[in-house]
Amino acid sequence: MGEGMTTKPQAFRGAFLDFVHDPFHWPEHESVRYVKDGVLVVDHRGIIQAFGPYVNIAPNVANLPITHYPHHLILPGFIDTHIHYPQTEMIAAYGEQLLAWLNQYTFPTEMKFQNKTYAQKIVGFFLDELLKNGTTTALVFAAVYPGSVDAFFEEAERRNLCMIAGKVMMDRHAPAMLCDTAESSYQETKALIEKWHKKGRLRYAVTPRFAATSTPEQLRLAGQLLQEFPDVYLHTHLSENLDEVAWIASLFPDSHGYLDVYDRAGLVTQRSIFAHGIHLTDAEFMRLSEAESAISFCPTSNLFLGSGLFKLEQAKSLEHPIKVGLGTDIGAGTSFSMLQTANEAYKVAQLRQQKLSSFRALFLATLGGARALNLGDRLGSFEVGKEADFVVLDPRSTPLMALRNGPDTPQTLTELADQTFALMMMGDDRAVGATYVLGNLAYQRDSLRHDSAQS
């Protein structure tokens, strides 16, 4: 990691919020770490060297340049656990639910990504949008074309981002131009893994689109790739829509439900991330827990496509816990912002008579997402030794948010919970003052307060 970095050691001062435990399973006040006036010290490689209250750390950083962000709140960079970069331009496609939406909008759009130059253009835009929204790591669907994966990883590498992506595997029920074959998908994926997996901060995900667009043979070969490469990921969709679930049942009459289709192919593993999981049975929830697989909860997408309401409390139960992260699911999702995603996660919970606190939502967007991607040892909090990807949030980024949150820095966790809740309900890309990748400024909002400059 951090190859080519020439950053000098430096420090950042401000109010910091991260998590030391899972607030779904621990009391919130024991899970949240809030340092009202803290310092984060980042070494020349972009690794966190020290973190703590200013009064404790200041004597040790007298020689370092300090960037100070008063009136802001610094969090670990957001982690988006499910997103399709080729769908960036087709966000907000009207009027259909999942299967018709795929045929009418998605497939025609993804065909454009056979052209690598076009893919490069969209990748640049896409990564700009992620950073502008404070997202520093994502689990990304590319298109079916290997060149679309190369375009993505080349640019992510250039920006030194920790990104996970993969080529779509899809050998049926899609236009011919978008289909590979079981064998070609295996060969192409294998070559891409060898080229990109663990190159710097990059990681590869074996990426069958979903069970309906893969033959059993393609799914079997995907499982074989997981065997051959014991630390690549598996990224696919699961139980998003009732018509989809019924279709899978008809396509795989011998299986015991949707998840079982993947399970028989060896795809339900500790390295597997399944997007959606809205219509899972209790037995499927238990199986995902047992396998230590992860679910990506994508509320703006689930509402936009009318897919349904994810049972977050069941996934996060103490008895059968499942790793869960938040996903924007662009282009079925309607915003790149993880704050807006948290807004709609709250609404999904409310419709189910559940509560989703800001701390739980922000956990999902940071350490929870990191753990869902098995990156909890490297990302998602300000632990010493982790990589210094972080986002500087402005809880007063609009006049309305300034009125709602008042001028003061929260003094208690209760005040912080309230302010961060307003931030997640009202915040969007404007609430992101700056985004740092391995300690380097990767995005800064034009209007970031001048008093936040280097001191």
Next chain:
Amino acid sequence: MGEGMTTKPQAFRGAFLDFVHDPFHWPEHESVRYVKDGVLVVDHRGIIQAFGPYVNIAPNVANLPITHYPHHLILPGFIDTHIHYPQTEMIAAYGEQLLAWLNQYTFPTEMKFQNKTYAQKIVGFFLDELLKNGTTTALVFAAVYPGSVDAFFEEAERRNLCMIAGKVMMDRHAPAMLCDTAESSYQETKALIEKWHKKGRLRYAVTPRFAATSTPEQLRLAGQLLQEFPDVYLHTHLSENLDEVAWIASLFPDSHGYLDVYDRAGLVTQRSIFAHGIHLTDAEFMRLSEAESAISFCPTSNLFLGSGLFKLEQAKSLEHPIKVGLGTDIGAGTSFSMLQTANEAYKVAQLRQQKLSSFRALFLATLGGARALNLGDRLGSFEVGKEADFVVLDPRSTPLMALRNGPDTPQTLTELADQTFALMMMGDDRAVGATYVLGNLAYQRDSLRHDSAQS
């Protein structure tokens, strides 16, 4: 109307969209009026004097100053049919559904509005927010204090806005400091009507909060006010939340349901606007249709409080049509933006396996809202003789929207439907380039393109 206006006749040029029929009841292509290169001529009073294609109108406006908005889309000003101005500062209050939310957050906040100076401060902020979001008319809850109504109307009058508001009537089940009595609420409301109703563009709404916080006597006196003042409005809440519906049933054991409580008091009229109506029975839908009452559909609020999913298609049925407008319902709603409100209206429809086109949504936000408020003869479209309140929208107000919508002005209704759908799914206050009230610039976005200046 328009007292004190000194505007000279002027013209506006650009792409215009309004409605000539209700697209829920007519084919969309016959309902939408799209003038790709149009001119709107506004006289010195702020009244629309002419409207049509540039080529037709241009010869007649050679002597007038013309403001040109290329790359924008000009719509009638948005109409917000349900909003609480004293709740502006408590937007995004965490964790409760309706009844607990009222007690925990709303009532303590509304107490502040006994102080008229404080009320004035919030009114100014509130009207700024409305205009910034392109909303030119709203049906507004003030607080229980008559001074809170004065503060509102004084500022609305100063800005020459067409606004409808009323003092909350509430004589039980609330803190004593927030309660009036049946008699005092009658007298205070009567005095406010005499002071403000039809003063310039202002209108009064008799405003019992909801049946649970009014004694039968207070409701009866509200009905008496509707009799005494045959053109004031009735504005209240109806069937928002299941616990609320059950509570009303227990409070009014002799009534035949929630709506019947209002009906017996003479409050179900052609001038009545009921917010929410999520849990209405079929008979109640029919009664509202028969009475020609209106419903305000408030999707961001309904999702935020977990109240439920409004049956829009039932309210807009051909057989028993009800007037419907959109409402933000700040502070239970999560955005002042009618575009964001339309975004979540679409999601509510999708969860119910229904579609909500951008034309239908924008109709609700403009002419539909005007008709819900019986202002369809004066507002909501660009008909000659109507008042020139309008909003200049930028379909490319963020880089993502620019990518999605492309550089071109739509040439067909199909292209326009697509572009406006993206606008309503992704747009927020940034998509509002300028807002005009009676032909006067009332808000302009800082970054409005320089090529949009007066020519």
